[in-house]
Amino acid sequence: MLDLMLRYRELMPPDVDHVCAKIEVTQSHFYKINSILIDKVAEVLEGKSLLNRIRLFNRKFLFNLLKSEILQALKRQDTLDYSDKGKADFWLECFRMLIDLPYKFYDDNLVNQVVQHYLDAEKENTEESRIYITMHRLFCDCNRYAASRNPEKLFRYNLSDLLRMEEDLLPKNLKLPIYYLYRTFVSYFTYYKKDVKMQLVYVQKAIAIKDNIKAFFPIDLDMFLSLLLADILFSNRRISEAFEQYRVQFNLGVPKEMYGYFYHCEQYALICMLEQKLDMAQMVLDRNFAAVLQRKEDVYATRGALSYAKLSLCMGDFKGALQHLTLAREINEKAYYLPFELQIRLLECSAFFLKEDFEFARQLIYRNQKFLLSLAKRTSYSEYVYFFKFMNQLVAIAESKSRLPSAFEKDFIELHEAFVDVFGPVIGLLRKSVRS
Numbered sequence: 001m002l003d004l005m006l007r008y009r010e011l012m013p014p015d016v017d018h019v020c021a022k023i024e025v026t027q028s029h030f031y032k033i034n035s036i037l038i039d040k041v042a043e044v045l046e047g048k049s050l051l052n053r054i055r056l057f058n059r060k061f062l063f064n065l066l067k068s069e070i071l072q073a074l075k076r077q078d079t080l081d082y083s084d085k086g087k088a089d090f091w092l093e094c095f096r097m098l099i100d101l102p103y104k105f106y107d108d109n110l111v112n113q114v115v116q117h118y119l120d121a122e123k124e125n126t127e128e129s130r131i132y133i134t135m136h137r138l139f140c141d142c143n144r145y146a147a148s149r150n151p152e153k154l155f156r157y158n159l160s161d162l163l164r165m166e167e168d169l170l171p172k173n174l175k176l177p178i179y180y181l182y183r184t185f186v187s188y189f190t191y192y193k194k195d196v197k198m199q200l201v202y203v204q205k206a207i208a209i210k211d212n213i214k215a216f217f218p219i220d221l222d223m224f225l226s227l228l229l230a231d232i233l234f235s236n237r238r239i240s241e242a243f244e245q246y247r248v249q250f251n252l253g254v255p256k257e258m259y260g261y262f263y264h265c266e267q268y269a270l271i272c273m274l275e276q277k278l279d280m281a282q283m284v285l286d287r288n289f290a291a292v293l294q295r296k297e298d299v300y301a302t303r304g305a306l307s308y309a310k311l312s313l314c315m316g317d318f319k320g321a322l323q324h325l326t327l328a329r330e331i332n333e334k335a336y337y338l339p340f341e342l343q344i345r346l347l348e349c350s351a352f353f354l355k356e357d358f359e360f361a362r363q364l365i366y367r368n369q370k371f372l373l374s375l376a377k378r379t380s381y382s383e384y385v386y387f388f389k390f391m392n393q394l395v396a397i398a399e400s401k402s403r404l405p406s407a408f409e410k411d412f413i414e415l416h417e418a419f420v421d422v423f424g425p426v427i428g429l430l431r432k433s434v435r436s
Helices: 002-007 016-023 027-046 050-059 063-075 087-099 108-121 126-145 159-172 175-191 196-208 221-235 239-252 261-274 278-295 298-314 318-334 338-354 358-374 379-399 408-423 426-432
Strands: none
Touching (some): 002 016, 002 027, 027 050, 050 063, 050 087, 063 087, 063 108, 087 108, 087 126, 126 159, 126 175, 159 175, 175 196, 175 221, 196 221, 221 239, 221 261, 239 261, 261 278, 261 298, 298 318, 298 338, 298 426, 318 338, 338 358, 338 379, 338 408, 338 426, 358 379, 379 408, 408 426
């Protein structure tokens, strides 16, 4: 079985029926053998330490195995060996891994169980621990619900609620909870009430207290906050500053364990495209996304496919762009994430317009307008509504081979401003393709 799995590793996941027929076992037997193999491989790599096994599965993005290990730990928690880290710290680390799982794998019930075990084990500073857990979950919920069709319904807090929390927390001088509240503000002003200036205000508040909380993080907090600042500078359209900030950190060597690692790789590549450093963008993508694309690893691979599609459009390779968009759609259908779906639709329409297939571009515009109308809450996607309405007019101009009316320049500027930190130079490419 191990020999077969190694042979099929480039075709993951393998055709289970084919493998079972080849070695004459049932599917049930197949999964049992693989379970034993996983145990043996994990033991070779990490020894008997349960926590190290869980960390291994987290590093390798094997999130179902990670959850399975934690579930088993919950069932036999009274007999666990906590000598590695201590009981409270063990459950706290499990909580932190579970709370950061991608949308598809997140399990609120499992998180609740782990939280209860952590709080039961935490004999000191229980109020601070409870407040920290509340703020960390608030931050993660704010991010996770942003991916849903109706985020405002799920994330029930508004700006007044968050400001009240800040007012209540500040006198307590609890640095870690207030850090996660500041991060929640950044996410809130990113996904729910777009305000790039306020994003910058709250990330700088988080940076101001970083020296008080470094000990709580397994990663380099200075590097992480520098990457976050680079992203927010990008949102504030300070492109050159964002590029330099990213360049410095990636030259230092950003480890793959860094929070939001693939997101920051994507943003760095996008800024390279805007700075017309296409070779550098290609290098960033090849180094960081080639392997996850080959394995089709959920949201990470979708990010990579979308980034390659944008780079292909910059290089005039429309066939390559559409191939990557097809791959992105295939992966995203399994772990549906609405912001990626919107990106795919906009990029696909742009690709057909740029390759001058105006008839099909018009069909896509019509489909996408219907799709946007079907969403429960359209205000969050008004920029996409505006884009497809504008593209409909642009197709008519291109088909008639007319010159672009001067009034349209304002629309291009507004769309570029609205989308530059998601699509980079794509709106500019559309502008260049139309006669002045």
